[in-house]
Amino acid sequence: AGPQQNAEQVEQDVLAAARAILGRDDVGPREPLMSAGMDSLGATELRNSLEGSLQIQLPGTLVFDFPTVHAISEHVVASRASAMPVVTDEGLADGSEDGGSSCSGSIDGDSVEDL
Numbered sequence: 229a230g231p232q233q234n235a236e237q238v239e240q241d242v243l244a245a246a247r248a249i250l251g252r253d254d255v256g257p258r259e260p261l262m263s264a265g266m267d268s269l270g271a272t273e274l275r276n277s278l279e280g281s282l283q284i285q286l287p288g289t290l291v292f293d294f295p296t297v298h299a300i301s302e303h304v305v306a307s308r309a310s311a312m313p314v315v316t317d318e319g320l321a322d323g324s325e326d327g328g329s330s331c332s333g334s335i336d337g338d339s340v341e342d343l
Contacts, residue, residue: 238282239301245277246297257297266291284308 239257246266247255255264266274271291279286282304287293294300 235301235305238304239297241281242278242301242304243297245274245281249273249277255297257301259297260295261291261297262295278304 243255243257246261246264247253249270250261250265252264255261261271261274272288275286275288275290278284278290278300284304284307286304290300290303294303
Protein backbone atom coordinates (compact mmCIF):
# COMPACT_ATOMS: atom_id res chain seq x y z
CA ALA A 229 0.00 0.00 0.00
CA GLY A 230 1.73 3.10 -1.22
CA PRO A 231 1.35 6.69 -0.06
CA GLN A 232 -0.60 7.72 -3.18
CA GLN A 233 -3.72 5.71 -2.38
CA ASN A 234 -7.06 7.44 -2.66
CA ALA A 235 -9.54 7.64 0.21
CA GLU A 236 -11.57 4.65 -0.99
CA GLN A 237 -8.48 2.43 -1.19
CA VAL A 238 -7.37 3.53 2.28
CA GLU A 239 -10.81 2.73 3.70
CA GLN A 240 -10.76 -0.73 2.10
CA ASP A 241 -7.31 -1.43 3.59
CA VAL A 242 -8.38 -0.23 7.06
CA LEU A 243 -11.61 -2.24 6.85
CA ALA A 244 -9.76 -5.41 5.83
CA ALA A 245 -7.29 -4.99 8.71
CA ALA A 246 -10.07 -4.34 11.24
CA ARG A 247 -12.07 -7.34 10.04
CA ALA A 248 -9.00 -9.59 10.24
CA ILE A 249 -8.26 -8.52 13.82
CA LEU A 250 -11.89 -8.83 14.90
CA GLY A 251 -12.33 -12.14 13.07
CA ARG A 252 -15.59 -10.87 11.58
CA ASP A 253 -16.55 -10.05 8.00
CA ASP A 254 -19.70 -8.14 8.90
CA VAL A 255 -18.10 -5.00 10.37
CA GLY A 256 -19.13 -1.88 8.46
CA PRO A 257 -17.01 1.23 7.85
CA ARG A 258 -19.16 3.39 10.15
CA GLU A 259 -19.62 0.86 12.95
CA PRO A 260 -17.72 1.73 16.15
CA LEU A 261 -14.89 -0.79 16.40
CA MET A 262 -15.08 -1.07 20.18
CA SER A 263 -18.81 -1.89 19.90
CA ALA A 264 -17.93 -4.50 17.28
CA GLY A 265 -15.77 -6.30 19.85
CA MET A 266 -12.34 -4.69 19.53
CA ASP A 267 -10.47 -4.41 22.83
CA SER A 268 -7.37 -2.36 23.65
CA LEU A 269 -5.04 -5.15 22.50
CA GLY A 270 -6.90 -5.34 19.19
CA ALA A 271 -6.71 -1.56 18.87
CA THR A 272 -2.92 -1.72 19.28
CA GLU A 273 -2.74 -4.56 16.75
CA LEU A 274 -4.78 -2.53 14.27
CA ARG A 275 -2.59 0.55 14.69
CA ASN A 276 0.60 -1.48 14.26
CA SER A 277 -0.81 -3.27 11.22
CA LEU A 278 -1.89 -0.01 9.59
CA GLU A 279 1.42 1.69 10.30
CA GLY A 280 3.16 -1.11 8.43
CA SER A 281 0.77 -1.41 5.51
CA LEU A 282 0.01 2.29 5.02
CA GLN A 283 3.50 3.55 5.85
CA ILE A 284 2.29 6.28 8.19
CA GLN A 285 2.81 6.92 11.90
CA LEU A 286 -0.43 6.73 13.88
CA PRO A 287 -1.24 7.68 17.49
CA GLY A 288 -1.42 5.00 20.17
CA THR A 289 -4.97 6.17 20.86
CA LEU A 290 -6.05 5.70 17.22
CA VAL A 291 -9.22 3.66 17.79
CA PHE A 292 -10.24 5.83 20.74
CA ASP A 293 -9.73 9.09 18.81
CA PHE A 294 -11.13 7.73 15.53
CA PRO A 295 -13.64 5.03 16.55
CA THR A 296 -14.74 3.79 13.11
CA VAL A 297 -12.98 2.51 10.00
CA HIS A 298 -14.31 5.55 8.15
CA ALA A 299 -12.92 7.98 10.76
CA ILE A 300 -9.52 6.24 10.76
CA SER A 301 -9.43 6.38 6.96
CA GLU A 302 -10.26 10.09 6.91
CA HIS A 303 -7.49 10.70 9.48
CA VAL A 304 -4.95 8.79 7.37
CA VAL A 305 -5.88 10.68 4.19
CA ALA A 306 -5.81 14.05 5.99
CA SER A 307 -2.47 13.25 7.65
CA ARG A 308 -0.94 12.35 4.32
CA ALA A 309 -2.29 15.51 2.69
CA SER A 310 -0.89 17.76 5.44
CA ALA A 311 2.46 15.98 5.36
CA MET A 312 3.00 16.59 1.65
CA PRO A 313 5.06 19.74 1.00
CA VAL A 314 3.67 22.27 -1.44
CA VAL A 315 6.29 23.11 -4.05
CA THR A 316 6.30 26.44 -5.89
CA ASP A 317 8.72 27.91 -8.44
CA GLU A 318 10.66 29.50 -5.56
CA GLY A 319 10.95 26.30 -3.50
CA LEU A 320 8.72 24.97 -0.77
CA ALA A 321 5.64 27.01 0.15
CA ASP A 322 6.99 27.80 3.63
CA GLY A 323 9.88 29.71 2.05
CA SER A 324 12.53 27.22 3.06
CA GLU A 325 14.71 25.18 0.79
CA ASP A 326 15.03 22.19 3.11
CA GLY A 327 11.43 21.59 4.11
CA GLY A 328 11.70 23.62 7.30
CA SER A 329 13.86 21.09 9.10
CA SER A 330 16.83 23.35 9.72
CA CYS A 331 18.36 23.32 13.18
CA SER A 332 18.46 26.68 14.95
CA GLY A 333 21.07 25.85 17.56
CA SER A 334 23.86 23.55 18.49
CA ILE A 335 24.22 20.97 21.20
CA ASP A 336 27.62 20.83 22.84
CA GLY A 337 26.71 18.47 25.67
CA ASP A 338 28.03 20.70 28.47
CA SER A 339 24.84 20.82 30.52
CA VAL A 340 21.09 20.44 30.28
CA GLU A 341 20.65 24.21 30.64
CA ASP A 342 22.65 24.76 27.44
CA LEU A 343 20.10 22.70 25.50
